[in-house]
Amino acid sequence: MSKEIFAERLRTSMAQKGKKQVDLIRAASEHGVKLGKSHISQYVSGKTLPRPDILHFLADTLQVDADWLRGDEPAGAQAAAGDSGNSIHTIHKNNTVTGDRKMRTFKKSSKLDNVLYDVRGPVVDEAARMEESGTQILKLNIGNPAPFGFRTPDEVIYDMRQQLTECEGYSNAQGLFSARKAIMQYAQLKGIPNIAIEDIYTGNGVSELINICMSALLDDGDEILIPSPDYPLWTACATLAGGKAVHYICDEQSEWYPDIDDIRRKITDRTKAIVIINPNNPTGALYPKEVLQKIVDVAREHQLIIFSDEIYDRLVMDDEEHISIASLAPDLFCITFSGLSKSHMIAGFRIGWMILSGNKKVAKDYIEGLKMLSNMRLCSNVPAQSIVQTALGGHQSVHGYIEPGGRVREQRDYIYKALTDIPGISAVKPKAAFYIFPKIDVKRFNITNDEQFALDLLRDKKILLIHGGGFNWEQPDHFRVVYLPRIEVLKEATGKIADFFSYYKQQL
Numbered sequence: 001m002s003k004e005i006f007a008e009r010l011r012t013s014m015a016q017k018g019k020k021q022v023d024l025i026r027a028a029s030e031h032g033v034k035l036g037k038s039h040i041s042q043y044v045s046g047k048t049l050p051r052p053d054i055l056h057f058l059a060d061t062l063q064v065d066a067d068w069l070r071g072d073e074p075a076g077a078q079a080a081a082g083d084s085g086n087s088i089h090t091i092h093k094n095n096t097v098t099g100d101r102k103m104r105t106f107k108k109s110s111k112l113d114n115v116l117y118d119v120r121g122p123v124v125d126e127a128a129r130m131e132e133s134g135t136q137i138l139k140l141n142i143g144n145p146a147p148f149g150f151r152t153p154d155e156v157i158y159d160m161r162q163q164l165t166e167c168e169g170y171s172n173a174q175g176l177f178s179a180r181k182a183i184m185q186y187a188q189l190k191g192i193p194n195i196a197i198e199d200i201y202t203g204n205g206v207s208e209l210i211n212i213c214m215s216a217l218l219d220d221g222d223e224i225l226i227p228s229p230d231y232p233l234w235t236a237c238a239t240l241a242g243g244k245a246v247h248y249i250c251d252e253q254s255e256w257y258p259d260i261d262d263i264r265r266k267i268t269d270r271t272k273a274i275v276i277i278n279p280n281n282p283t284g285a286l287y288p289k290e291v292l293q294k295i296v297d298v299a300r301e302h303q304l305i306i307f308s309d310e311i312y313d314r315l316v317m318d319d320e321e322h323i324s325i326a327s328l329a330p331d332l333f334c335i336t337f338s339g340l341s342k343s344h345m346i347a348g349f350r351i352g353w354m355i356l357s358g359n360k361k362v363a364k365d366y367i368e369g370l371k372m373l374s375n376m377r378l379c380s381n382v383p384a385q386s387i388v389q390t391a392l393g394g395h396q397s398v399h400g401y402i403e404p405g406g407r408v409r410e411q412r413d414y415i416y417k418a419l420t421d422i423p424g425i426s427a428v429k430p431k432a433a434f435y436i437f438p439k440i441d442v443k444r445f446n447i448t449n450d451e452q453f454a455l456d457l458l459r460d461k462k463i464l465l466i467h468g469g470g471f472n473w474e475q476p477d478h479f480r481v482v483y484l485p486r487i488e489v490l491k492e493a494t495g496k497i498a499d500f501f502s503y504y505k506q507q508l
């Protein structure tokens with residue numbers, strides 16, 4: 001293959017497909033292909049030739065034949081699949097020609113085209129590649145307590161051991177009676193109205209239940225209001241179900257509370273529900289009663305279902321109190337989500353639950369759908385269900401982390417100060433959970449692409465965090481830090497982040 005012919009065909013194909021170098025780099029990153037800025041500019045200028053795997057990636061992305069791109073076929077060769085006169089092959093890469101036989105390849109479903117879940121996305125893939133090549137990465141990207149030394153309470157482990165042999169079979173599809181009773185009592189203490197055992201569903205984490213709720217509710221084109229920034233699983237599941245996630249703004253100027261006027265503006269005839277995440281991931285906000293009341297008023301006026309993700313409800317600091325929105329809405333249909341992944345530091349056991357409350361009559365048919373999907377997955381992890389009663393009763397070890405002097409609280413105070421001391425970075429102090437969502441002065445650092453910022457930080461400083469876009473935040477001006485690591489580690493990380501911002505100017 002000749003460098004010049006390859007370069008010329010690459011440039012032509014890029015022009016034809018309207019793709020710039022940055023688009024190819026982004027596509028590569030999304031597909032887990034190693035392709036840096038310097039590589040692509042060398043290919044385009046005819047200085048080097050790509051390896052075969054990169055050549056095939058480029059051909060696939062530009063939808064041209066790899067042999068043609070490589071320069072093995074004459075420039076005038078006609079496309080196999082009816083090219084309209086230009087010289088680029090349009091053999092679709094679903095079918096790669098090997099000898100006389102076409103090899104069938106498999107693409108992911110188009111239902112996933114608009115699904116985004118960057119908490120484990122391209123930046124994380126790049127970190128994994130760096131780790132494979134021996135680089136140590138400091139991970140501030142995922143709210144997984146165990147790797148940071150947050151241990152499951154001993155009593156929980158002891159009780160699970162005791163019951164393990166009784167947990168070999170499937171349980172009732174919604175969950176064990178003892179688990180659901182404990183959850184029901186917990187919900188009653190939070191003032192959630194009109195609940196019985198049959199209104200409680202256990203799940204393999206809240207994650208599974210979010211998926212079930214979205215799949216059972218949304219017809220193609222149905223709209224659901226979801227916060228921006230969000231925990232992206234909500235948007236992903238709504239989209240996968242065929243629904244349209246309509247993002248309402250949470251306002252940084254008002255402690256990241258939902259902007260009620262924005263919510264009102266975005267309601268249409270097709271809006272079925274509103275999601276709130278309280279306490280919030282990624283902002284660490286906790287909503288006061290007045291804000292919750294306003295959301296209830298809007299939901300009442302427009303007859304919306306309220307989904308309230310409260311997985312951090314026991315991780316609230318500064319003597320604040322968490323209020324379940326369902327307790328303010330006895331006349332509306334609400335589903336409240338929580339679990340043990342965060343408060344009991346057992347994210348790996350996979351146990352969460354949802355509580356159906358309030359006006360269940362209006363949702364009779366929807367509840368049937370929830371039951372169907374719940375039955376179809378047979379049941380949630382039974383050993384994990386067996387310790388719900390233990391976990392929810394008696395001493396709550398999580399208190400030790402969030403009271404003054406507690407680990408999470410000290411780490412929160414540390415990260416807030418260390419990040420906001422960096423010129424060009426500001427933040428709202430989180431009140432709950434273990435995340436902070438700082439703002440970047442984008443002009444100062446010339447940032448127009450926050451994913452690129454996260455990649456640059458990763459490559460320069462070996463620190464992995466998630467850019468704001470990963471939380472469906474539209475502006476490229478935020479990132480999320482998980483402050484679960486101990487203060488010594490946070491100190492090292494914030495020192496490196498401060499150094500990075502002392503020289504960083506984004507170049508695209």
Ligand SMILES: Cc1ncc(COP(=O)(O)O)c(C=O)c1O
Binds near residue numbers: 207208281341
């Ligand atoms: C807001 C929120 N909801 C749900 C989940 C998923 O939790 P689970 O481990 O119960 O699936 C997370 C996990 O980070 C979260 O932050």
